[in-house]
Amino acid sequence: MRRTVAEHPVRLTKVRAVTAEVSQQLRSDARDNRARILAVARAAFAAEGLDVPIREIARRAQVGPATVYRHFPTKEALFSAAFAESMATCSASIEEGLAAADPWRGFCQVIEKLMEAxxxxxxxxxxxxSRLPPAVDYFTADRDRALRLLVVLVRRAKEAGGLRADFVLEDMILAMMANDGIRAESPEMRVAASRRLAALMIQSFRADPVPEPLPPAVRLPLSAR
Known part of the structure; x- marks a missing residue:
């Protein structure tokens, strides 16, 4: 049957609507894939370091290796993206500490926020x-900047008389490593235990230790080795 000229715009509108819907669905699927890849990569890199193969990350994320490479051209790019948000939070916390009127209070805030995060x-x-290869350029560059800011904050806190003179940056790394070892039944309990540990660390870092009440203790599981 012959179609009239008026019918063609209507048909074209329907085609465009269907095309737009399919395109939107594809974008949604791509976003879901990217989010799943990042979640899997974050857990894998944290547990196994950079040695975990892209193919294994793809398998755990239930996508093909090509899908991973489409979003992240290199493993280093995937690593940087996996921890980008956490790195930004870390840098922002340090900058807030530097902006505090009292350097010691700013230092304490950084300890509390970093350990809670x-x-x-x-x-x-x-x-x-971790010791990372230079190829992880984005992450290492942001981390180096955060460490430089932290060094400035430490110096100011010492000059203000709040932070003990023999404190070194490695002491904060030790605190983070200890915090990483907390095992609790829920994220809420883990945060609560972290706050108590942060309070203990802050008291030990203080130039003139003054006993202060600690946050409430948290019941943690004990495991015999």
Whole structure:
């Protein structure tokens, strides 16, 4: 049957609508794939380091290796993206500490915030304290900048008389590593235990230790080795 000229715009509109719907669905699927890849990569890198193969990450994320490479051209790019948000939070916390009127109080805030963030994302401290190849350029560049800011904050806290003179940056790394070892039944309990540990660390870092009440203790599982 012959179609009239008026019918063609209607048909074209329907085709465009269907095409737009399919395109939107594809974008949604791509976003879901990317989010799943990042979640799997974050856990894998935290537990196994950079040695975990892309093919294995793809398998755990239930996608093909080509899908991973389509989003992240290299393993280093995937690593950087996996911890980008945590790195940004870390840098922001340090910058807030530097902006505090009292350097010692700013230092304490950084300890508290970093350890609480680590309690919620334990993989980040492993990534932050790991020795990484230069190829992980984005992450290492952001980490180096955060460490430089931290050095400035430490110096100011010492000059203000709040932080003990023999404190070194490695002491904070030790605190993060200890915090990473917290095992609790829920994220809420892990955060609560982290707050108590942070309070203990802050008291030990203080130039003139003054006993202060600690946050409530948390019942943690004991495991015999």
């Amino acid at each position: 680590n309690a919620l994302d334990q993989g980040f401290s492993r990534a932050f304290t």
